[in-house]
Amino acid sequence: MKGIDVASYQTAAQAGMSGIDFTIIKATQGRSYVNPLCNAQWDSAGKAGHLRGLYHYASGGDPAKEADYFIAQIKNYVGKGILALDWEAGENAAWGSKTWALRFVKRIHSKTGVWPVIYVQASAIAQVASCAPYCGLWIAGYPTNAASWTVPSFNYGTGAWKAVTIWQFSSGGGLDRNVAHIDSKDWNAIAKAKATTKAAAKVTTAVKTAVKKASYSTKRKTVWRMATDTVAGKTGNGKTRVKTLGKYYAGVQAAANYLMHDSKKAEAMKILATETKKGVFGTGSTRKAILGTWYDEVQAIINGTTKVAPAARTYTVKSGDTLSGIGSKLGVAWATIASKNGIKSPYTIYPGEKLKY
CATH class of the missing domain: 3.20.20.80 (Glycosidases)
Incomplete structure (x- = not known):
């Protein structure tokens, strides 16, 4: 079978x-x-x-x-x-x-x-x-x-x-x-x-009792981290998620949608820019810390300038890894990883290979 x-x-x-x-x-x-x-x-x-x-x-x-x-x-x-x-x-x-x-x-x-x-x-x-x-x-x-x-x-x-x-x-x-x-x-x-x-x-x-006591804090977390946690189910669903994420909900939800669907990136960056202009992510160094890897792109949208790609992170492939499995661990669409690394069908990866994401 x-x-x-x-x-x-x-x-x-x-x-x-x-x-x-x-x-x-x-x-x-x-x-x-x-x-x-x-x-x-x-x-x-x-x-x-x-x-x-x-x-x-x-x-x-x-x-x-x-x-x-x-x-x-x-x-x-x-x-x-x-x-x-x-x-x-x-x-x-x-x-x-x-x-x-x-x-x-x-x-x-x-x-x-x-x-x-x-x-x-x-x-x-x-x-x-x-x-x-x-x-x-x-x-x-x-x-x-x-x-x-x-x-x-x-x-x-x-x-x-x-x-x-x-x-x-x-x-x-x-x-x-x-x-x-x-x-x-x-x-x-x-x-x-x-x-x-x-x-x-x-x-x-x-x-x-364990489930009831489970809690999530947005303190000192970047949007990327909160979005990754949301994809992983750590911020709850529905009204629970809205309450858990508080003022960050709209931006983080948009970012989470992008992590699950690569085609949602432009929409996510636009929403993050809108939320940033509202003051949700603060100003100066505070804004930069919360937006993390997406700061340059979001700020470029606000300033009306050319978008600057965020610095690439890397993941080292382990034996038994799959693109879909790696994407799940990192909270990134597997297709995004494939695209950034020039991996095409049959999407072969090798242990020890460093993948940008």
Whole structure:
């Protein structure tokens, strides 16, 4: 079977694309982020007749608490799709640990009766080997990274696992492509809980309290940082986001829209200029500090002069990275990264390569 995995930088329509068999959706990260498109992507994939799954991106905090948070957010979907742990180096404080993943999946199993599959890059399988007796292996390795559904020859070791359950074989064109070496019956067997506990159907008091107490401060943050946090779900949604961002809401929301859609840049800069003229971002050094990397462009619009491109930041590609994954970590549209670095289809990147963004 072939399928894709999606996060907030893919659309609901992509989650329900034709010609594939399954869609695995990012649901949560750490203990504060929920993919704002998760429900829409889930529904779209379901309407398309796809088998479905949900994954949690490890932040490396307390594994039991991260597992509780994951289940609290997707409890209504338990038993309806496979569950997965995304074990990557980026934004993961526990990267390198050989016990974190096992503690996470055991917590999930104790609450739901389900053993999650483990997503990991080919070079880091040893870190999650302790999960092999219980969990399926979802390995990431790109022999060609072509923007194609032609599956190349598998040339990776599987460590403690005898076989691979799912292989993410390419992220070419900004879309993660996977092939599953199981059928729909096996998929549903992995997804279905054998002994669901009350904890899976009810949010624990501890999680409720943690979510209730979660707060966000705009103090000493640049617009870029606030926009990135907004894309990551850290500023809430709807009225909560408006209240959280306060006077910065209009500008930050515009910037967040640009980070998710490269075509929104001109509109975002115009709105930031308007908000700046209103005095939202202060004057002088205060304005420069808050606008950060966008200061020159915004000021140029206000002054009616030629726009000056902001200084480029760089990211060093790690083994297993994809353009879409890097974009998600940085809060930048993957297409923007590709454009700035002259990367074209099949969008191949290499470990050690420095990308401007």
